[in-house]
Each structure stands twice: as structure tokens, then as C-alpha cells.
Amino acid sequence: MRNGYLIGFAFVLALLLAPVSASAHTGLKSSVPANGSTVDRPPGEIVLEFNTDIGSMSTFEVLGENDKAWSVSSIRVDQNKMTGKLDASLPGGTYKVKWHIVGRDGHPVESELSFTVKREGQQSSAAQDAASAGTQAAQQPKEPAAAPPETGGNGRTIAVIAIAAAAVLALGIVVRLRRKRG
Template sequence: MDKLIKSLLVIATFAVQTSGMASAHARLTTSEPADGVVLNKSPQSVVLTFSEGLEPAFFQLSIEDAQGAKVDLKDEKVGGQDGKCLSAAPTTPLSAGSYKIDWHVLSKDGHQTAGTVTFKVMP
């Protein structure tokens, strides 16, 4: 019985110690534009903020319209406080419609994360 209790304590201790590791991946904390928002004009830029610092050389960011056409972007970069922001700007104003921001990042801890943010432009 003592062995069983000791084994359970070891397993529980390991689970508690490693649970923080699993959540250490960079996760999206905020986005501008916000997910699901309806804007009355084209955004001048998109800014994605993450919980962890990002590797500046390893990211992908794209914006597509409802038909899947990619929007041309400029000034794509990782920056902000502690390198937690990914940003870019459309080269021309977005016309009315639905848009999807797809992103893939590599956090400083070496983990990859990806996701999508959607928004609409309805002037």
C-alpha cells in the first residue's frame, strides 16, 4: 500500500510540474482587428499579440478575402514589447467583405502555433 501511495505522489508531482510546460506555447492573446468584428472601414494594419516572445525569422502571416484571394501586405514584422507582436499592413485599403487572417509562429521556446482571425469590412 505504501508503494501505491508513493507512486501516486510521484505521478501527481510530475503532472503538476509539467502542466506549466504544456501551456508555455505562444498563444494569441489579442488581435487588432478583433476576431469576428465588423469594421466600418479598412484597417490600416493588423496586429496579433501573443503570450510569449516570437522568433522574428520564423513566421507566416496572410490575409485572404472570402473568395480566397490573398491580400498584398507590407511591413510584416515581429516587434512590440519582448517581441510578442506580429504585424503587417495591407498595401491598399480593403474593400467591403469578409476576411481571414491566417498566422503561423514559432515561439522563443521552440514551439509552433497557428490560428485564424476573421473580420468583416462593411462601410
Template sequence: MTSKFPAVRILAGVLVLLLMLFGSVTAASAHDAVTGTAPSDGETVDTVPEQVTVTMSNTPATIGSEIQVVDGSGTNWATGPVDVLDQTATQAIKPGAPAGEYTVKWRLVSSDSHPIEGEFTFTATAAGTGQVVGAGPMVSVKPVPEKPLEQVKDESSVPWSVIGLFVVLVGVVIAMVIVARRRLGRDE
């Protein structure tokens, strides 16, 4: 055997290690998560709100997003498209929605372009009194939620596995430079 084979074996081992690290990083950071809803899941509110919101850990895409607000009889009271502003997806509710239990079924496209979905419920003790939207200029006003959204720990920092991967990559580059210099030294 020549001296080239141990270097090739070491390089192959490092490549396998890198593949394992890349696999664990992508699995760990696959999708965004819901950080809060308004109304919150299971909450009882005085009247049917004018809108519901789903807040994500990252900004969801507008295209492909859908939120339904379904009452006990199966009627969907959502109106208009889903409005996405920063990390919050908002769905307006038709005026005059009756009192009762509602199931909010949402489907959003996460920041990594994968669809995610879920649902939550709330109960309204009185019918909605929202105003009918008429013709006129479009104005975007973000109302203050009735109840503050639950705070969730921000896990958007760089994971240690990515830092470890970077260190391994630097080590591989250094090893490749050393091997190349040795080969060039032998060829001279």
C-alpha cells in the same frame, strides 16, 4: 536481502515521481496563446485598416511567421513581412483593398519554437485608403488601435507544479546525502 535494496527502491520511486511531474509541467506550458487581435474577430470596421495585428502571451519569433489577409474573392491583401514587436505581430495591408469581409489567416512561431496558427474575420464597410509606401527612410510607428485589445489574464507566473517539483528535487538531494553518509559510515 541487504539494506541497500530499500534505498534503491525508494530512489526508483522518487525518480518515477519526478518523471511524472516533469511530464505534467511540459504539457501544461506547451504553447503560447493569442491574447487579442485588431480588428477583433467578427468586428465591423469603417474602412479596411492599414494593418492587422495578432497579440500573443509571449513574444513570437519573426522567422517562419506569416499572416494573410484574404478577401471574399480569395485575394491576399497582405504586403511585406510580418513585423514582430514585443508580443505583437503586425501585417501591413496593401492600399486600396476593397470593402467586404476579410479572413486573416495567421501562422506564428511561439516562444518555445513551435508553430501555432489560427484565423479571424472582420468586415470593412468601405475600401481602404492607405498610402502607398514609397522610397525613403524606414520609420516604425505603432498606431493606436481603433478598439482596445481585450485583456486576458496573465498566466506567465511560475505554476505550482514547478514549485512542487523543486521541493521534491531538494528532498531527493537530501535523501541521497543521507544515504551516502550512512554508506561511508559503514565502510569506515
């Protein structure tokens, strides 16, 4: 009887520890244009780099003001990078890049980033900072921070563990009750 409890305990422990190493989802590591950046010229290409390889069916779309979709062609996935060419030059304004990927762990992940294309006559934020400080715009622009990795919740994993633990506990109770009767 003692061996049965040890086996059940080992099984529950294995269920609890196994998802720890597999729970991290693929997330965005960096992008061009960078998330939250202001660019002087419209990009001809969007580049998204993820922290793990992504599935070949991954895609993205570029949305302008009022969620107007801008045509993107030649979307390619190469290991952990996804690139696509913009078919038209983006006018000044704010844009969202909505991406949908399947990570190496098989989980679908989606999120978005934004960037702004400088409008005609508008100074970039680096130029405005330089002008307000009374210095020349010869300073090197700061590298924008990379977007934090997107992570999915562990709600499904916790639910599976709880159900498995309850099933093992119920099985142990049934076995114990049968042995007491017999």
C-alpha cells in the same frame, strides 16, 4: 533494493510533474481589427498580440472572399507583437487573417481570426443597434472580446510520459528478476 524503487518512483514523479509548467502554448491575446469585428474603414495595418514572445520567423496572411490573398508587406515581430501593412485598401467584405508562429516554448502554433470591412452604404452593427433602439449613434462602441488563446494538445507529452513510465517499470522488473536469479 528499496532504494531502487524509490529512485524509480522519484523519476516517474518528476516526469509527470515537469510538463505541467511547460505545457501552455502561445496564443493570441488580442488583434486589430478584433476577431469577429466589423470595421467602418479598411485597416491599413494588421496587429496581432500574443500572450508570450514569438519567434522572428512568425508570419501571417490576409485572405478575402474565395480565399483571395491580399498582399501584406513589412511584417515585423517585436517580442509578443506581429504587425504588417496592407499594400492595398480592402474593399467591403469578410476577411481571414491566418497566422503561423513559433511560441516561446518552441512549439509551432497556427490559427486564424476574421473581421468584416463594412460595405458601401452598410451600417455597422453598433449603428444598427442604435437605430433599432431609437437612440442616437452617439453611444460608445463596445470593445470586442479578445480571441481566446490558442492551445495545442498535450497528446505528445502524455505519450512521452507513458513511454518513460513503461520503460522505468520494465527496467525495474528486469532488475528484480535478475536479483532473484542471482
